[in-house]
Amino acid sequence: MAEFVERHTDSVYAYVRHRLLPRTDLVDDVVQDVFLAALEGLGRFTGESSLRVWLLGIARHKVEDYYRARLREPESVSELDHDLLAAGDFPRLEEMIDRERVEEKTSDILRQLPETYSVALLWRYWELRSTKDMAASTGKTEKAIERILARARAHFRQLWEGK
Amino acid sequence: MDPDRFFLTLATSSDPSERVVDRAPARLKSRIYSALVSCQASIGPLLSLSETKAAGRGLCVFESALCVVPAGERLNSLNPCRVCHARVLGERLESAPIFWRHCPYAEFHRK
Numbered sequence: 496m497a498e499f500v501e502r503h504t505d506s507v508y509a510y511v512r513h514r515l516l517p518r519t520d521l522v523d524d525v526v527q528d529v530f531l532a533a534l535e536g537l538g539r540f541t542g543e544s545s546l547r548v549w550l551l552g553i554a555r556h557k558v559e560d561y562y563r564a565r566l567r568e569p570e571s572v573s574e575l576d577h578d579l580l581a582a583g584d585f586p587r588l589e590e591m592i593d594r595e596r597v598e599e600k601t602s603d604i605l606r607q608l609p610e611t612y613s614v615a616l617l618w619r620y621w622e623l624r625s626t627k628d629m630a631a632s633t634g635k636t637e638k639a640i641e642r643i644l645a646r647a648r649a650h651f652r653q654l655w656e657g658k
Numbered sequence: 659m660d661p662d663r664f665f666l667t668l669a670t671s672s673d674p675s676e677r678v679v680d681r682a683p684a685r686l687k688s689r690i691y692s693a694l695v696s697c698q699a700s701i702g703p704l705l706s707l708s709e710t711k712a713a714g715r716g717l718c719v720f721e722s723a724l725c726v727v728p729a730g731e732r733l734n735s736l737n738p739c740r741v742c743h744a745r746v747l748g749e750r751l752e753s754a755p756i757f758w759r760h761c762p763y764a765e766f767h768r769k
Contacts, residue, residue: 496691496694496695496698496762497691497715497762497765497766499694500687500690500691500694500762500766501687501765501766504682504686504687504690505681505682507682508681508682508686509682523683523686523689526682526686526690527686527689527690527693530690530693530694531693531694531697534694534697534698535697597668597671598671601668616665619665620662620665620666620668620669621669623669648661648665651665652661
């Protein structure tokens with residue numbers, strides 16, 4: 496058991512931490528849940544994939560449970576300028592060569608955003624889930640998800656540009 | 659830049675697979691280990707200490723002491739870590755001062 500924990504916690508932790516940013520306070524509990532779910536479901540592990548891949552699959556589901564719960568909550572949206580939502584092109588990222596700075600700035604902004612917005616962006620762009628999938632998972636309409644995403648992108652942009 | 663492209667580029671440029679893997683804190687490993695053992699103990703008796711030893715896992719000083727107490731198999735299958743101060747320190751401190759051999763908590767903190 497100790498060897499199992501020692502061998503696999505780092506990769507599950509890295510995955511969950513990255514996926515839950517900026518909510519690092521939740522990481523420990525989610526990682527622990529992954530291992531408890533794995534122990535309960537060990538009988539279902541067929542050995543077709545490696546144990547690590549299987550654990551990361553459970554971790555992905557746990558993170559999605561979190562995303563789903565956040566997006567299901569009623570939207571508490573701050574009023575955004577209509578002009579901001581309708582604003583034109585986003586800045587060109589290629590111009591920002593310093594990758595570390597981009598990462599740091601991204602996670603800073605995600606941390607500042609209302610949780611619903613950061614979750615929506617993470618789910619859509621980092622997890623590459625379609626709006627249709629997100630709608631089906633949360634019981635919202637695709638239009639509602641699009642609306643959340645539009646507001647999330649506008650908020651993000653506002654902070655990115657330092658307004 | 660198109661908003662979708664902007665965010666997809668951002669996501670790619672912060673892909674965790676290209677980053678140095680974060681190490682989980684030793685106290686989290688300790689917590690997970692304790693939770694797994696408790697969960698296992700709630701389902702049924704744990705392997706006895708003698709079986710554990712026979713399976714190749716060394717016993718810590720307290721487990722070894724328990725082995726020589728003539729208290730029967732039931733005590734032998736209890737989870738002694740539950741009442742051990744190494745567990746308490748291991749779950750709460752990073753780099754906890756626990757050093758004895760064959761203690762899983764000490765192992766987590768040594769690495």
